[in-house]
Amino acid sequence: MEGFFLKINQFAYVPTSHEQIIKELADSRFLSARTQKMADPVMLYRGLLLKFFLEKKQSRAVRIQKVADLMATTNLNAYEYTTTQSSVSRVAFYNVALQLLGFQVGLDFELDDPFTALKKFKLPVIDSDDPLTRDQLIDAWYRLLNTRTKFGQTLIDDLAGKGYYAQFYDDQQLPRPLFFNGKAQAVFDTSQLIRDVVYVESSLDTDHDGQRDLLKAEIIRPADTEAGLKVPTVFTASPYDQGTNDENADKMTHNVNHPLSRKQPTQLTYDDIKSADKQPELPAPRKINGNTDVAEETFIKNWTYTLNDYFLARGFAVVYSSGVGTKDSDGVRTTGTSAETLSATAIIEWLHGDRPAFTNRTDQIGIKAWWSNGNVGMTGRSYLGTLSTAAALTGVAGLKTAVVEAGISNYYEYYRENGLVVAPGGFQGEDTDVLGELTFSREQSAADYLKIRDTWQEQLKKLRIGQDRDSGNYNSFWDARNLLKDVNIKCDILLVHGLNDWNVKLSHVWNLRNRLKQEAITQKLILHQGQHEYLNNFRSVDYTDLVNLWLSNKLYDVQNNANETLPDVLVQDNAEPETWHTYQDWGSSSIDHYTLSDPRFTNLNENTSFSDHLDEDLFKSYVKDTAKWQRALFTKSHSKMDNHAIQLVSEPLRKDLVIDGRAKITLSAASSATVGLLSVALVDYGKAKRLTATPQVLAAQKIITGYNWRKDDLREFIPEKKASAYKKFTDAHMNMQNRENAYRVDDLKPGQFYTFEMAFQPTFWRLLAGHQLGILIYATDMDYTIRGNQEITYTVDLDNSTLTLPLLATDAGTN
Numbered sequence: 001m002e003g004f005f006l007k008i009n010q011f012a013y014v015p016t017s018h019e020q021i022i023k024e025l026a027d028s029r030f031l032s033a034r035t036q037k038m039a040d041p042v043m044l045y046r047g048l049l050l051k052f053f054l055e056k057k058q059s060r061a062v063r064i065q066k067v068a069d070l071m072a073t074t075n076l077n078a079y080e081y082t083t084t085q086s087s088v089s090r091v092a093f094y095n096v097a098l099q100l101l102g103f104q105v106g107l108d109f110e111l112d113d114p115f116t117a118l119k120k121f122k123l124p125v126i127d128s129d130d131p132l133t134r135d136q137l138i139d140a141w142y143r144l145l146n147t148r149t150k151f152g153q154t155l156i157d158d159l160a161g162k163g164y165y166a167q168f169y170d171d172q173q174l175p176r177p178l179f180f181n182g183k184a185q186a187v188f189d190t191s192q193l194i195r196d197v198v199y200v201e202s203s204l205d206t207d208h209d210g211q212r213d214l215l216k217a218e219i220i221r222p223a224d225t226e227a228g229l230k231v232p233t234v235f236t237a238s239p240y241d242q243g244t245n246d247e248n249a250d251k252m253t254h255n256v257n258h259p260l261s262r263k264q265p266t267q268l269t270y271d272d273i274k275s276a277d278k279q280p281e282l283p284a285p286r287k288i289n290g291n292t293d294v295a296e297e298t299f300i301k302n303w304t305y306t307l308n309d310y311f312l313a314r315g316f317a318v319v320y321s322s323g324v325g326t327k328d329s330d331g332v333r334t335t336g337t338s339a340e341t342l343s344a345t346a347i348i349e350w351l352h353g354d355r356p357a358f359t360n361r362t363d364q365i366g367i368k369a370w371w372s373n374g375n376v377g378m379t380g381r382s383y384l385g386t387l388s389t390a391a392a393l394t395g396v397a398g399l400k401t402a403v404v405e406a407g408i409s410n411y412y413e414y415y416r417e418n419g420l421v422v423a424p425g426g427f428q429g430e431d432t433d434v435l436g437e438l439t440f441s442r443e444q445s446a447a448d449y450l451k452i453r454d455t456w457q458e459q460l461k462k463l464r465i466g467q468d469r470d471s472g473n474y475n476s477f478w479d480a481r482n483l484l485k486d487v488n489i490k491c492d493i494l495l496v497h498g499l500n501d502w503n504v505k506l507s508h509v510w511n512l513r514n515r516l517k518q519e520a521i522t523q524k525l526i527l528h529q530g531q532h533e534y535l536n537n538f539r540s541v542d543y544t545d546l547v548n549l550w551l552s553n554k555l556y557d558v559q560n561n562a563n564e565t566l567p568d569v570l571v572q573d574n575a576e577p578e579t580w581h582t583y584q585d586w587g588s589s590s591i592d593h594y595t596l597s598d599p600r601f602t603n604l605n606e607n608t609s610f611s612d613h614l615d616e617d618l619f620k621s622y623v624k625d626t627a628k629w630q631r632a633l634f635t636k637s638h639s640k641m642d643n644h645a646i647q648l649v650s651e652p653l654r655k656d657l658v659i660d661g662r663a664k665i666t667l668s669a670a671s672s673a674t675v676g677l678l679s680v681a682l683v684d685y686g687k688a689k690r691l692t693a694t695p696q697v698l699a700a701q702k703i704i705t706g707y708n709w710r711k712d713d714l715r716e717f718i719p720e721k722k723a724s725a726y727k728k729f730t731d732a733h734m735n736m737q738n739r740e741n742a743y744r745v746d747d748l749k750p751g752q753f754y755t756f757e758m759a760f761q762p763t764f765w766r767l768l769a770g771h772q773l774g775i776l777i778y779a780t781d782m783d784y785t786i787r788g789n790q791e792i793t794y795t796v797d798l799d800n801s802t803l804t805l806p807l808l809a810t811d812a813g814t815n
Helices: 018-027 041-052 060-068 078-084 090-100 114-120 134-145 155-161 223-227 246-252 306-312 338-351 383-394 411-415 432-439 446-467 507-516 543-556 616-624 626-634
Strands: 194-201 214-221 231-237 290-292 317-321 365-367 372-378 399-405 492-498 523-528 569-572 580-583 591-595 601-603 609-611 646-650 657-661 664-671 677-688 696-704 711-716 724-735 754-759 763-767 772-778 793-796 802-806
Touching: 018 134, 041 060, 041 078, 041 090, 041 134, 060 078, 078 090, 090 114, 090 134, 134 155, 155 696, 194 223, 194 338, 214 338, 231 306, 231 338, 231 383, 231 543, 246 432, 306 317, 306 543, 317 338, 338 372, 338 383, 372 383, 372 543, 383 399, 399 543, 411 507, 432 446, 492 507, 492 543, 507 523, 523 543, 616 626, 626 724, 626 772, 657 802, 664 677, 677 754, 677 763, 724 754, 724 763
Parallel strands: 231 317, 231 372, 290 365, 372 399, 399 492, 492 523, 523 569
Antiparallel strands: 194 214, 214 317, 569 580, 591 802, 601 646, 609 793, 646 772, 657 763, 664 754, 664 793, 664 802, 677 724, 677 772, 696 711
16 A cells, blocks of 8 residues: 555544543443543553453453554553553553554554654644543543544544444444534444335426426435434435446547537627526326335445445435436436426425325325435535536525535536537537437336337437537527526535546536625535545545534534534645645635746747648547647647647746636737637646546555445555656637637637637646746647647737736745
């Protein structure tokens, strides 16, 4: 396991009073009525260590041997120490603590000095006397249980996975749910989980069959609910959950190797293209022919989100639903409209007691979520996170929070940019119709698809026409898919996004966050160094604990200071491994301005114009291997792209420079044709072993979500094995005929200079001292834009072109 850069960052710990610590240790069975009366700290310490090794599951002789396997000092093991010494020294306590946390003597730390390792790994040490008093020992033990191990989990979670709470399954006095340091504990028996299927009746008829669309929902809940326990729900709306049509979707992928077309100029205003989003008249609701508390159908899941699995052991139900147009549900996919939103909120309304559901699709026997306490939190990444955002913005009753990972906030910005057809990273040629086909899993049920096939083909046609790949303009189709148009949010929200996410780009979380600042809610933001990734199994940050604290507060109403404990903005450093920083906001108001002809920038190829046309063989080779094109474009050495871009590189930076927010560039530029596109990238030049944007497995199946329950790999973004010379950290694209906005088309006269104002993707990026800031101006982006290979020459007036950078206040004006 990679350990050289190991840092145990911990942000979810809640400072706790001694009196509350005593109560929580008693509730969790670490302190009994007898041990609470012990005045001798050594005897108490021995008792705690023996309890640690599963008092109810293992004999005393076994537990003594396990304690004796730990070294307290250079010459005494922990059992010898607690039977021969009259006090508990800080050195002895933290030597044992490091071993319980998974650190190895001689490899990770030395017994004569545990504190150097504690500092190196950023592990907490309580302020105490030496030796520890009885009360200090109790506080230190509590803090230790809430400290993260070498393998990423808190010690109490690691212990729970090894059966600590399982030994109390028959203890009817053990609190269920149980909260420790404000977080739900794994006291529920996951071997007894109940799995139900219901069909929620929505307020939709997207397939126009004269009946309201039924939506399949799969429920996993603790067996304790059968005895009357009411639990909250973690809900994931996943259009992929019932299956995907990968082969058919791949066949529909659009060709992007064609010329950019000239568009007829218009004077359109927003009112001309605004979507009314009128809801059609609905059929009457189904008649309820009776009611029951017993579901008729169960299921087996092929895919689950391990964060959801984690909460199943901790007193939460989990619900998955795929929505309209998916297998065993009614309707058709609409790719981003309010119909998909309403198919998510329908499930929440049923969980809150506001909407009917049935035990099967035909008999109309009603079933309520009688086991639910009415509180719902949504989780999920990408499309799943998008639906979490969409549902939250409606203000639906019962939704108390959404944990949104890499969610879309405006579908136009996912598939388009400033009047250009622009692909989500890695998916050239995808569009709303392709995504619709991918997720229309009703296709996988032969008899059902036979009934709906013609309706679906008509729906695909509407998607193809509405998305308008010919122009790339913003229109009423896209306006109906802008989630930020109508905001009625009532719940708190936790936003999570990767600073290297070129699929759902950072503009989505940036725009959502800034819009939510106008609302009376609490929002938090986590920015990591990955691309399109989940974060719940990482070593360097206690993400799962943060979410546990958050959901325990929002869904169980535990008063754990979650709003105050979670940082407002938590950012992973791009230049220092396993390092995280907290901030009050994202987006600096300190702005530095640069003219592109500034002498601090060197024009490497000494050109102010470039051709977008490549030799046919070269063009084909770059289409086949876009990584090869990237290397040729971004390198500071001479390459075959020298005459196809303007490359400006700053002087080496005198000190670190942090770009915090949304940089902008204003170009005075001309096209030799009546069409044109501009692309600009900001590049960090400097040889370094940069963090991998794809997480690496540090230890396989090392994370345990509960006793005999789901496991997950421990992962991390680690430094590359080989140093790289550069890194693109943000970019922007624009159709030169959309220089005013994305819906109005402007004329473009050959050779005439126009002003183009382009906003880069928001970022939080640290350029190290000695590195150089690069500005790449080019046209066709092989990874994202249409690839026309047209005979067009672009010219940029560098004297009248400017770059503005938002910098952390300490960095403004310093380089």
